[in-house]
Amino acid sequence: MEVEFLKNFNLRMKKLGSYALICKNSMFKSSWKNYGFNEDYEYLNLIFAVLLYIMEQSLKDENCTLDDIAVFIDDINSKYFNKSLSFEQCKNLGEFIVNTILCDDGKVMYFKGFNFEDREYKDIHISFIGNKIVYINNVVKRTSYYLTDEGYSLLLSTLEMENNLRLTIHELIFKMHLEKATYDRAVEDIKSIFNILRMQLQKMEEAIRRIKENALNYSVEEYSDLLQGNMESLQETRGKFKNYKEHVDDRIKELKEKDINIKRLDEKELDNLKYLGIISKYLTRTIEEQQKILNSHFNLKNIYARELREISSMAIIKRFNITTEIFDKILEDSSKLDAIEKVFRPLFNMPIEKKYNLNKSLQYQKVIKEKEVEDDELISFEDEDWEREKEEQARRKLLSYKEALRVLLELICDKGETSLGEISKIVEENKSLKEILIPKVEVFREIIIELLKGKEIHIQELREEVSATLQESGQLQFQLNEVLLDLVEEEPKLAHIKTIKADKLFNNEKVKFSEVSSEKGKVKSVICSDVLFNIS
Structure with missing residues (x-):
């Protein structure tokens, strides 16, 4: 299995490691209880509030000492945490x-992330904040804290951007990497873009499902935001992705022609060719995904309009209680029965789906129960009798297989080479012969399939195979090889057979056998492909 999607896995784990280290350093600390924070969600909210304050100070390029942090905590505690x-x-x-x-506590923080390219865990250094020495009023020496790159990445990842904005940002980054020919990074960008579009499509499908369940549970604001966001992203990026696809395909063509006509590509160019192929494939899937979103867009509009229309029409329908409005009033005044047809007539306006044959109702009906009583049957509940009867049924079925195969081989031997279509013409004229050849549809079907699977069967090879193999005596299941050997040895007409061939004739017309029975007792016609048989 290719694991291309696991490339740069350790970089992904760096983001996860940031959350993991904060949870590890904060959980199970008894110090929280000293400040009145007893639940984990309480102190986690406070930690990220402090991180945001440090980020705000870093962005404004202002000092952020412990005294400043203390003032901030005191302020939000008095207003919010209490x-x-x-x-x-x-x-x-x-x-x-x-x-x-x-x-x-001043220790260097690491998180182990697995590197699938090097097949080992590697230490990932994580640092949320850094510090520097500052002087307050040029006199007092203090330590000021600022946010590191990991800290910025952590906090920015907690704020979800709108889908159209995320798509635009990733598209710009993808364009930049294409222009700089850093195709390995462009691969990750286009995969991210495809994932965003796939999430948009799934969001549309989820909205359609919710509307179908109950349109009143889906607000107009959600509906308009979803449609507007999707249309904006499609309008901005649809044409761009087609241009990127043309650019990438031209670049692939250029590298391939260079490889053929000018010189062999070096290792870097070969890698670029591989990355460009991946980018081209994902660009195709991205364009297809945008088309699916567009189709879902119109589908959502139609479904939402229809569901709201049906809900509004249901509100117009006047409902009444049949007991109080009809039944009780008729009990009070029976003369109202004269007008009862006006109430029930609308119920019979719809066409009746099932057809009723009046002639059947006039026919004489036989009493089935009397026949069941007349035909008594003795049922035994002994295990031995049941096993004996089961074996007898299996023997009869195996005998029907053997007789059917015998008739088939004799019909083929008469001409040496014949088709199933020619055999059908012979047996259709001789009903007794057809009953032996096709005792049941399932029996005949299994025989033909086994012959086709074998394609070319050599009798001598079968004899050697049977003699070299330990056979179970008393088997009651159809085995083509064993039945063939028995027939060749028992029947003088078939003793000369050395090879049997069977091939499908795809260009011939279908072969039809009429009035044949199945194991379920149904009589029907069977149509199958023509087969050419040859015996030598």
Whole structure:
């Protein structure tokens, strides 16, 4: 199995490792209870609030000391969290979050991510915040904290962008990588774009399902946001992806011609050719996905309009209680029965689906129960009798296989080479012969299939195979090889057979056998492909 999708897996694990390390450093810490944070969701919300404050200060290029963090915690606690904390406790809490949770008490933080290219776990260094020395009013020396690249990546990943904005951003990055010819990165970009479009399509399908279940559970705001977002993204990117596809295909053609006519491609160019092939494939799938979204767009509009129309029409229908409005009033005044047809006539306006044959109702009907009583049957519940009867049925069925194969071989031997169509003409004129050849449809079908599977059967090879193999005595299942050997040895007419061939005739007309019975007791006609038989 190719694992191309696992490329750069350790980079993906870096984002996951950021969450994992924060949870690891914060959970099961008894210090939280000292500040009144007893539940995990409470202190996780506070940690990310502090991280956002540090990011805000970093973006404004302002100092962010422990005193500033303490003021921030004191402010949001008094307004939102409402914990009984003094300013000194807020300062200690800020120091605990920064030094213990985010910096792991000064230790270098690593998370192990598996590298599928090197087949081993590798340490991924993660650091949320950095620090620098600053001087307050050019006098007081303090430590100021700022957000690192990992910290920015963590916080930006927690805020979901709109689908059309995400698609636009990834499309711009993809365009940049194509222009710079960094095709390995462009592969990841186009895969991300395809995943975004696939999620949009799944969102459309989920909306259609919800509307079909109950249109009232799907708000107009959700409907308009979904359609507007999809149409905007399609309008902005549909033409661009077609241009990218043409550009990539031209580049692939250029590299292939260079490989054939000018010189052999070097290793880097071969890698680029491979990446361009992947990009071309995903661009094709991306364009197809956009077409599916467009089709779902119109499908959603039609379904939503229809469901709302049906709901509005149901509201117009006047409902009434048949007991109080009809039954009770008739009990009070029976003369109202004269007008009862006006109530029930609409119920019979629809056409009746099932047809009723009046002639059948006038025919004399036989009493089936009397016949069942007359025909008594003795049933035995002994295990031995049941096993004996089962074996007898199997023997009779095996004998029918043998007789059917015998008749078939004799008909072929008469001419040496014949087709199933010619055999059908012979047996249609001789009903008794047809009953032996086709005792049941299933029996005849299995014989023909076994002959076709063998294609060319050599009797001598069968004899050697049987003599070299230990056979179970008393087998009651049809085995073509064994039955063939028995017939060749028992029947003088078939003793000369050395080879049997069977091939389908695809160009011939279908062969029809009329009035043949099946194991279920049904009599029907059977149509099958023609087969050419040859015996030598």
